[in-house]
Amino acid sequence: MNAKVELGRFTGGERDGLHWQRGQPLQVLLIEDDSDVSTLISKALIKHGYQVDLCEDGEAGLLAALTGRYQIILLDVMLPSLDGLSLLSRLRSGGKETPVILLSVLGEEQDRINGFHSGADDYLPKPFSLQELQLRIEVLLKRCYAKSAIDDLSSITEDPLKLCRKDKRVEVKIEENKWQSVETTPVEFELLWQLLKSKEDVLSRPYLYQVVLNRAFSRYDRSLDMHISNLRQKLKQCLPYEGLIKTIRGQGYRYR
Incomplete structure (x- = not known):
């Protein structure tokens, strides 16, 4: 569709x-x-x-x-x-x-x-x-x-990333036609999937709590920040000069 x-x-x-x-x-x-x-x-x-x-x-x-x-x-x-x-x-x-x-x-x-x-x-x-x-x-x-049309996809490729939903695989393009795998937890993969499929939008923290962590947002709960930080560190090891996940102050997060 x-x-x-x-x-x-x-x-x-x-x-x-x-x-x-x-x-x-x-x-x-x-x-x-x-x-x-x-x-x-x-x-x-x-x-x-x-x-x-x-x-x-x-x-x-x-x-x-x-x-x-x-x-x-x-x-x-x-x-x-x-x-x-x-x-x-x-x-x-x-x-x-x-x-x-x-x-x-x-x-x-x-x-x-x-x-x-x-x-x-x-x-x-x-x-x-x-x-x-x-x-x-x-x-x-x-x-x-x-949303349903995008969720039908089995993979998302958004330079320099490639995500495969079936086996929750993340790959990073480090050179032309050369990809390197990045080990992520299921939560980290889902965070990256949500950010890439909505790459033009800022995703609020309450929204990410609901769709990724499956629970309501609480300002005292810092688990989402921890997952974002860990994901950034893993991507930075392969792409030290790329800031792929942006924090939009007072709003949430966005891919690039």
Whole structure:
């Protein structure tokens, strides 16, 4: 299956049984009680080809979200009648896996952690630029809906690395047509696989905890940092001048 995201349009792909025809406009549910904010967001997204429905309180937003007809939900945290975190928890407990970006004036680390624990896919503190919101939507759509197409691959080659999923083998190109094997643990291999297949994206620490370590993120848990450090050291032995895994301060990690 081939899948990609263009501005405002989804061209193939699926998540949790949801399907779209090629070129079908993306349906966005915006749950936001501030009319000034919702107007700005709606106009920007409609300009880029999205179809946007607006709900101004939590109860109405939950009913709309449970229909499952939206490809992405933008959810304010502080809402009347039902707050955003409670709405999200009820949505997830109802079996709906629609990607959700939380929007909130509460931008401290613990607020973000609470959001991810509730089932958010991304968290964007207010105030934010409309351009950043647009980019985060595109990254999230690509990550969620095009994921199955990438996971069908048995290997990834991204110079100077080659990964084979079946036997969890990592090879490094040290010269033209000359490769050297790098011994990695299963966790290190999975970290590198996730980074390479999303090489244009920054992967957050909560996301990597979920997909690689299979547990929720905790700011007191430094195990991910340890695995990243060990992986960097192993790659550096073969490629001393290459910094392949980048730390993006306050965001996460990215390949190159």
